[in-house]
Amino acid sequence: MKQTPLVPKGKTLGIIGCGVMGRTLLRGLLDSGLITKSQAWGSARSEATCETAAKELGIPVEIAYEHRLKNAAILLICVKPAQAAKVLAHLRESGLPKDTLMISIMAGLTSAQLEDLLATANPWIRSMPNTPCIVREGMTVIAKGTHASEAQMHSTQRILDRKSTRL
Numbered sequence: 001m002k003q004t005p006l007v008p009k010g011k012t013l014g015i016i017g018c019g020v021m022g023r024t025l026l027r028g029l030l031d032s033g034l035i036t037k038s039q040a041w042g043s044a045r046s047e048a049t050c051e052t053a054a055k056e057l058g059i060p061v062e063i064a065y066e067h068r069l070k071n072a073a074i075l076l077i078c079v080k081p082a083q084a085a086k087v088l089a090h091l092r093e094s095g096l097p098k099d100t101l102m103i104s105i106m107a108g109l110t111s112a113q114l115e116d117l118l119a120t121a122n123p124w125i126r127s128m129p130n131t132p133c134i135v136r137e138g139m140t141v142i143a144k145g146t147h148a149s150e151a152q153m154h155s156t157q158r159i160l161d162r163k164s165t166r167l
Helices: 020-032 047-057 066-071 081-093 111-118 131-135 150-160
Strands: 012-016 040-043 072-077 101-104 124-129 138-144 164-166
Touching: 012 020, 012 066, 020 040, 020 047, 020 072, 020 150, 040 047, 066 072, 072 081, 072 150, 081 111, 101 111, 101 150, 111 124, 124 150, 138 150
Parallel strands: 012 040, 012 072, 072 101, 101 124, 138 164
Antiparallel strands: 124 138
16 A cells, blocks of 8 residues: 655745754655655754754755745754744744644654743654664654644655654
């Protein structure tokens, strides 16, 4: 049976925070064929990280990503927890579509905290990948937030199964 595309036609998957874990997750998606390079984009805080990630992954990675949000079906939030409030406020103020699936890999923030910080009805899935995911030997725990559906949980499982055993 043919599986539905992870990202619908004309939509994208973005990584906010293209550090080691963000690049690792994106590389797994690209290597597995779940998304194409034309469906992916990323963001980082520094030009140096943007350049490194763009060269490594072959996708656009930029500091200013607001123009990409309107087509974002899925956003993986891969920033440090201390950056969460600033990043989520920026997403909200930049016109994040209400149906964009938000997936967090940030430690120490509950689903309720993520929902409160974003202050929209976007669906959230919280995940906790561990460091061995970098070499495809890790485990990831996932939990859905208030507005996430079972279909969105399944999409998240497909994303995270590329890099680890999921619990």
